Amino acid sequence: MSRQTENQPAAGRQRRKTSCGLVEIDIERLNSDGLGVARRQGKEVLVAGALPGERVAISIEHEGQRREVGRLQRILEPSPMRRPSPCKSLSACQGCSLMSMHYPQQLRFKQDKVQEAFGRVPELKDVAIQPVLGADQPLGYRTSVKLALGRHKGRIVIGLYRRGSHDVVDTGACPLHHPLINRIVEVVRDEIARQDIYLYNPVSRRGLLRYLLIKVSPANGKAMVTFVTSQKDFKRIPILAKWVMRKVPQIVSVQQNVNASGGNVILGRETLRMIGQPDLFDQVGDIRLRISPTSFFQVNHAQAARIYSLVRQWAALRDNEYALDLYCGIGGIALHLARDAGQVVGIEMVEEAVRNAQQNAVLNQLGNCRFLAGDTAHLLEDLATSIPQPAVAVLNPPRGGCQTEVLQAVASLQPRVMIYVSCNPETLARDLAELIRLGYRCDAVQPVDMFPQTAHIETVVRLSRGGHSQK
Missing domain, CATH: 3.40.50.150 (Vaccinia Virus protein VP39)
Structure with missing residues (x-):
C-alpha cells in the first residue's frame, strides 16, 4: 500500500545496527494489514505497531529471501499519528495493528x-x-470472541496464538472486548486453575480444554459461554460450567462443543448444552435475534x-x-x-x-x-x-x-x-x-x-x- 504521510522520512537515511544488536529503520508506509513497512538491504521489512514516518529500533524475528519480519523494540522518532496505547498486551498480542494510531487517522487509512x-x-x-x-464507540465494542487456552510457566493464559506458533498470548482485560467478556475470561482463568483442568496441547494433541467462546448481548446484558473440548466430558466441564455461572450470574447458557480433530479448526460438529438456555437472545436495530453457540454474528x-x-x-x-x-x-x-x-x-x-x-x-x-x-x-x-x-x-x-x-x-x-x-x-x-x-x-x-x-x-x-x- 503506497500510503504517504506528511512525515515521510528523509530519503537515503542510513539503516544501522545498534550496539545491542537491534536494527534501526525508517517506516515508510502501512500495508493492507496495518503493518509498518520499511526497506533494509533490498528486502521489505514488516513491523507490527510501527507507524509511517517513524524511526524505530527492531529485532529481526524472521528472515526470508525477499522479506523480513521485525519486532518493535523502541520508538526513536514517533509519528504525530501515535497515541498512548490503551492496551497493555499490544506488543505481545499484535492483534490490533492500528491500536496506537489516533482514531481519525485510522479512518483515513481505511x-x-x-x-x-x-x-x-x-x-x-x-x-x-x-x-x-x-x-x-471505538473501544469495548466486541461482543463475540474465540480464545485459545494454554499454560505459560505454570500460569493459565487465555488469548490468541502468537503469529506462526502454538504459543498463547494472554490478552488480559482486552480494551476491544465488551466488559462482560473480560469479566468472564477472568473467572474462567481462575476456575481452570482452581479445578486443575487439563488444557489441550496442540503439539502433543493431549488434554481436554481447547478454546473458550463467549457471546454477549449488550441489549440484555447477558452472555453465552462455550467450552471447546477434545472429547465429550460429562464430569469436569459441567462442574466448571456450574461454578462459572455461579460467579457471573449474567451468563444464561454454557455449552460444550466437541472438536476431536488435530487441526487448527476451532469448532467441531457436535455441541452439547451443559446448563441454562440453548441460545442467547439479543437485539440489533429493530430486530430481536436468537443466536446459537456456533452461529456467526457480527461482533x-x-x-x-x-x-x-x-x-x-x-x-x-x-x-x-x-x-x-x-x-x-x-x-x-x-x-x-x-x-x-x-x-x-x-x-x-x-x-x-x-x-x-x-x-x-x-x-x-x-x-x-x-x-x-x-x-x-x-x-x-x-x-x-x-x-x-x-x-x-x-x-x-x-x-x-x-x-x-x-x-x-x-x-x-x-x-x-x-x-x-x-x-x-x-x-x-x-x-x-x-x-x-x-x-x-x-x-x-x-x-x-x-x-x-x-x-x-x-x-x-x-x-x-x-x-x-x-x-
Whole structure:
C-alpha cells in the first residue's frame, strides 16, 4: 500500500545496527494489514505497531529471501499519528495493528484502503467513495470472541496464538472486548486453575480444554459461554460450567462443543448444552435475534445496526416486491428487509444458522420470510423458476467474496437493485467489476468501520441495472 504521510522520512537515511544488536529503520508506509513497512538491504521489512514516518529500533524475528519480519523494540522518532496505547498486551498480542494510531487517522487509512482496492480495477477507478462511517464507540465494542487456552510457566493464559506458533498470548482485560467478556475470561482463568483442568496441547494433541467462546448481548446484558473440548466430558466441564455461572450470574447458557480433530479448526460438529438456555437472545436495530453457540454474528452491534438500516434504506422495497438475501447467516439483514417487502428469501450454507434465522422470523412475527440451507449457486438455479423476479438482491459473502457462478446467477434474475456488503475491499472490487460487466453500475459506496483498532473495513455498495459505474 503506497500510503504517504506528511512525515515521510528523509530519503537515503542510513539503516544501522545498534550496539545491542537491534536494527534501526525508517517506516515508510502501512500495508493492507496495518503493518509498518520499511526497506533494509533490498528486502521489505514488516513491523507490527510501527507507524509511517517513524524511526524505530527492531529485532529481526524472521528472515526470508525477499522479506523480513521485525519486532518493535523502541520508538526513536514517533509519528504525530501515535497515541498512548490503551492496551497493555499490544506488543505481545499484535492483534490490533492500528491500536496506537489516533482514531481519525485510522479512518483515513481505511478510506485509502478501499480507494486503492477500487483504483486497481479499471471499471471502478472513477467510482466515488463516501467517507468512512466511524464508530461512536471505538473501544469495548466486541461482543463475540474465540480464545485459545494454554499454560505459560505454570500460569493459565487465555488469548490468541502468537503469529506462526502454538504459543498463547494472554490478552488480559482486552480494551476491544465488551466488559462482560473480560469479566468472564477472568473467572474462567481462575476456575481452570482452581479445578486443575487439563488444557489441550496442540503439539502433543493431549488434554481436554481447547478454546473458550463467549457471546454477549449488550441489549440484555447477558452472555453465552462455550467450552471447546477434545472429547465429550460429562464430569469436569459441567462442574466448571456450574461454578462459572455461579460467579457471573449474567451468563444464561454454557455449552460444550466437541472438536476431536488435530487441526487448527476451532469448532467441531457436535455441541452439547451443559446448563441454562440453548441460545442467547439479543437485539440489533429493530430486530430481536436468537443466536446459537456456533452461529456467526457480527461482533460490533452498533455498527451492524447502521449497516442494516442503510441496506433497508437503499433497498426501498414495496410490500408487493420480493428480495433475496444471500449468505444470510442468522437473518439480520433479511429480517430488516422483511418489514417492507412482500417476501424475503434467505440462503445460507450453515444449517444451524438457517435454523436460527427461521426462529428469528417467528420471534419477530415476520411470516414473509423463507430461509434455505445449501449451496448458493445451486439454490439460485432452483429459485429462478419458483419465485417471481426479485426486486432487490443482497450479497454478504465471507472474505473470499462470491463465486463467478453466483454473480452470474444473481444477475440473470435481473433485480433492479443489488446491495453488496463486504469485509474485504480486494474481493469486493473484483466482484463489482464482474457485476458491471453483467450490466450493473455502482450508485453508492459506503465504508463502515466495523472493527476499530484493526485494519479491517466493511463496505456497503448499492448497484442498479444499466450502464457503467457512475462518478
